[in-house]
Amino acid sequence: MHSNLDINVSSEVGTLRRLIIHSPDEGIGKVIPTKAQEWLFEDIIHLETMRKKEYDLYLKILLYFLDYEKIHSQIHQIDLPESERHFYKPDKKDYFNSDKVIEPQALLASILENPNLRLRMIASVCAHEGTSYLLQDELMELESSVLARTMISGILPDKRMIFPPIPNLIFTRDIGITVNDHILLNKPKKKARTRESILMKYIFFNHPMFQEYTDKIIEITDPEDFFLLDEEEQNKKIVTLEGGDVMTVAPNHLLVGVSERTSIHAASKVVHEMHRRGIVDKVTVVKIPAKRAYMHIDTTFTQVKRNLWVLFGSFSKEGLKKEKGDFISSLGGQKSENELEILQYVKGQDYNKPIKFDYLEDLLNDISLNDLHSTTPTRFIYSGDNQFPFGRREQWTDSCNVLALKEGVVIGYDRNDKTAEGFKKQGIDIIKAEDLLKAFKNEEKKPADIKDTLILLPSAELSRARGGSHCMSMPIKRDPIY
Numbered sequence: 001m002h003s004n005l006d007i008n009v010s011s012e013v014g015t016l017r018r019l020i021i022h023s024p025d026e027g028i029g030k031v032i033p034t035k036a037q038e039w040l041f042e043d044i045i046h047l048e049t050m051r052k053k054e055y056d057l058y059l060k061i062l063l064y065f066l067d068y069e070k071i072h073s074q075i076h077q078i079d080l081p082e083s084e085r086h087f088y089k090p091d092k093k094d095y096f097n098s099d100k101v102i103e104p105q106a107l108l109a110s111i112l113e114n115p116n117l118r119l120r121m122i123a124s125v126c127a128h129e130g131t132s133y134l135l136q137d138e139l140m141e142l143e144s145s146v147l148a149r150t151m152i153s154g155i156l157p158d159k160r161m162i163f164p165p166i167p168n169l170i171f172t173r174d175i176g177i178t179v180n181d182h183i184l185l186n187k188p189k190k191k192a193r194t195r196e197s198i199l200m201k202y203i204f205f206n207h208p209m210f211q212e213y214t215d216k217i218i219e220i221t222d223p224e225d226f227f228l229l230d231e232e233e234q235n236k237k238i239v240t241l242e243g244g245d246v247m248t249v250a251p252n253h254l255l256v257g258v259s260e261r262t263s264i265h266a267a268s269k270v271v272h273e274m275h276r277r278g279i280v281d282k283v284t285v286v287k288i289p290a291k292r293a294y295m296h297i298d299t300t301f302t303q304v305k306r307n308l309w310v311l312f313g314s315f316s317k318e319g320l321k322k323e324k325g326d327f328i329s330s331l332g333g334q335k336s337e338n339e340l341e342i343l344q345y346v347k348g349q350d351y352n353k354p355i356k357f358d359y360l361e362d363l364l365n366d367i368s369l370n371d372l373h374s375t376t377p378t379r380f381i382y383s384g385d386n387q388f389p390f391g392r393r394e395q396w397t398d399s400c401n402v403l404a405l406k407e408g409v410v411i412g413y414d415r416n417d418k419t420a421e422g423f424k425k426q427g428i429d430i431i432k433a434e435d436l437l438k439a440f441k442n443e444e445k446k447p448a449d450i451k452d453t454l455i456l457l458p459s460a461e462l463s464r465a466r467g468g469s470h471c472m473s474m475p476i477k478r479d480p481i482y
């Protein structure tokens, strides 16, 4: 693997070259109804369907676009029953092992070869999970690839479950965000996601792949005296940040959501840190309601092209006006729960006088025109094509959460039919992942030929995990878009 990997992401839509993903592991198949909510899954997933009928297609598409030969040379074998999906499993000899589509389990296995790191990691994870002291000795004996698998799935080769699963690791977006040539690590709000973050820290700080970036990996922490504060004060000052709330939209501009998961104090730290290190000049904080349905900003909008965005209609200008109806707002009363607060902090300017945007579209339009130098009017696709009640239904199943493989080519979920109609109206073709893969396999199409397309991924199981393709990706390299 590369030791001096080129890490750089300066937009949401530049051609994707490298990313970190995690394929659904056995832990997902161990979630039980009484724990599902706490582990942030809304339902019980059928693991085989999620893997074979859904996620494997996602992975094959990523490989086709990012690492063509790796997949094309093997495409006729990998799904044969006798291959037993070994192509997809990091601990098997036939694993695809790409340095473009990167799996943390493989990185973990390699750093666990180092006895010192192995000791530290086992101690950290066992302390966090509150296991017996002696279990550590047992883990020390495991072979590295098996230990890596166990640390993620929580399951030993003899099938004993020793840790809870971390089923949300498939949403690699949330563990960290690449901001130009830096990586901003998360500090998760939810306990169910803490082990993910511990494992990833060891990887980012120790794997040779990130060796030259150690001083560019940013951790954010609670205030120094945090542990001295009482519970009420702690709730006010807590620092939590999850990657779904952070978007590098342009080389000079970072968005940070304040949401159910990312706190105001975290956003404030990010503004300071970005300016202090000179990573970006503009940081815009987008405050959305703290609700499960939109836990991160990327569940409410993502980008398709420099001048095209998909967003949740209830947060739009029209949506908010409609909600207000003819109510006389000067009477006061409650502000609409969907009203966003959008505040932009520019390096060197007074933090007490941020630039305010009234509506989300105003901000997105400003990014398209001024940061990305788009020369055509900015366009918007709305969740559910703004047809009642599909806007809300489809936002819930991640209609607004698409991943751009290159400008205009995005992956989204196949169940969001009305949103797909909205894409068509904006001149975007629709193709099913399965059909596209068939065309790649038969060489009727090549990834380079694909333009302005929404690729529809089967999503019956995946969508129950409450995240889309944007969440299931942590880009570490994209081409600059200008």
Ligand SMILES: NC(=[NH2+])NCCC[C@H](N)C(=O)O
Pocket (backbone or CB within 6 Å): 039, 040, 041, 168, 171, 173, 174, 243, 244, 245, 295, 296, 298, 299, 465, 466, 467, 468, 470, 471
């Ligand atoms: N970037 C995102 N929107 N991630 C979605 C994460 C979903 C996951 N089940 C959670 O609740 O944490």
